[in-house]
Amino acid sequence: MNEQVCSQKKCRNLSRADFLGLAVPTFAAFWTMMAGYPIYRYLLPKPGEGEAQSKVGSVTLGAVGEVPAGTGKNFRFGSTPAIITHTEDGEFHAFKAICTHLGCTVQFREDTDQIWCACHGGCYDPTSGKNIAGPPPKPLEPLKVAVVDGKIVVSQG
Amino acid sequence: MTSESSRITGLRAWLETRLRLSEGLKLAEKKEVPIHKHSVWYYMGGIALMLLLVQFASGILLMVYYIPGIESAHACILKINSQVDFGWFFRSLHSWGANFLILVLFAHLFSCYFMKAYRKPREITWISGLLLLGISMAFGFTGYLLPWDDVSFFATKIGLDIASKMPVIGEHLASLLRGGDAIGQATLSRFFMIHVAALPVLLLALLGGHLLLVQVHGMSEPESFKKLETEKKSYEKFFPNFLLKDVLVWLLALNALAALVTLSPWGIGPEADPFGPAPLGIKPEWYFLAEFQFLKLVPAKLGPLEGELAGIAFMLLFALGLVAAPFYDKGDSKLKSRIATIYGVLLLLGMIIFTVWGAFS
């Protein structure tokens, strides 16, 4: 009889320790999540905050003569870097200047007549924007070019 | 005279009751440093500690004039370099010191590795050391952007783009660090906060643990020393003998650093232009160069995998061997010990070869 009580008591004590052993970490975990969530949301950038600015429809670059044949120029298209090339056949071509490899800004190289990325040496065709050498996996994203009243106007492709 | 000396004894007793200095001293006196032909490597951790203090001091001084804004950051560094008295010195000290520190940490890591200091009971000391190196490299990555010059701008861009290639969390992590889709003011603010607040706190906490463990376990003895008969083993006391030598080495290293800083002050490139093309010769800091060079060699597509992803996964797995080492090479098998050594040699050689290659290409 006496023994019974004792072991029951022991049992109850043990289970209380067990309970606490479980409850404390569980509570701590919940508390951490509860405290962590607002911190995480606080740190999270608002989606589209940067994009809103990039949604420009078109950009006027200036007179045609500013980009002579056989050259290219970097410019700012909303919040994206962009590039325009003037090929020897007299055509203008514009692309987003973001390298499709790891996102560096590309430039036109007059010595090789190619669009070139300084970061890992990727090359693109200045007419089509196609990736022709180096690590880039995809062509550059094209933009539309029009000449309006002798001025170059670039718009979303 | 007597009252003078009794006052000093009194003060000592007063402090002793409150600070228990003798107990700390006992711990320091208990530690002994083995003397053998690889003993020089025992100085590396100490040099790293000294350089860290230099980083804290010079970093705090830089914060007096540095304003973390995309309009102001570059101008602030120019001002520190050219107008503030000794500004060039402290800035250069911070930049050279950072590079020196990482170099010394690599020496510390590999010397511990080859002496098999990671074995029981020092597994946690070892892993805390790896984390400390990771934090130091994060210091370097975030600090690199702060001057806002064109090379650092694009190096950060590439670094974050590489991070965004990680499966599942990559894009998310990159966007959290960037504070948006493009590198801009939000990125600079976040990097500054990480560099001057988050990382220092993490570093101090971890460093405390690391040093405490070193004191508790004492210096590890390499296999060749352990094998010696007892009378052939020689030791010196950590306190005060080794500590005094430590201080001497610190002074030498500090002088070498100061000479370097003075003779070859750290430069700064033109201000970053987020819409201009990436500059020629863009490279990350040298301690990321091996990874950078390795990724350059991986083709864009590797079977079904994206080249970058496969390359990163490979490097990550290879480096994780350092974490696994204490649990694989426990000192009970000659073969495993040999394999661990070979792995370390491969890792070290790989890092050196790719870094040199990256520097010259």
Ligand code: HEM
């Ligand atoms: C609490 C300690 C530190 C503070 C307060 C601090 C503060 C600063 C500040 C204000 C700058 C911008 C000024 C500049 O670019 O020269 C900076 C830059 C930098 N920091 Fe730190 N820093 C600390 C520790 C570290 C550590 C431990 C490392 C590296 C292991 C490090 C690496 C760098 C690097 C590489 C730069 C860029 C230097 C440059 O290009 O000028 N910093 N730090």
Ligand code: FES
């Ligand atoms: S980012 Fe352009 S080639 Fe790598």
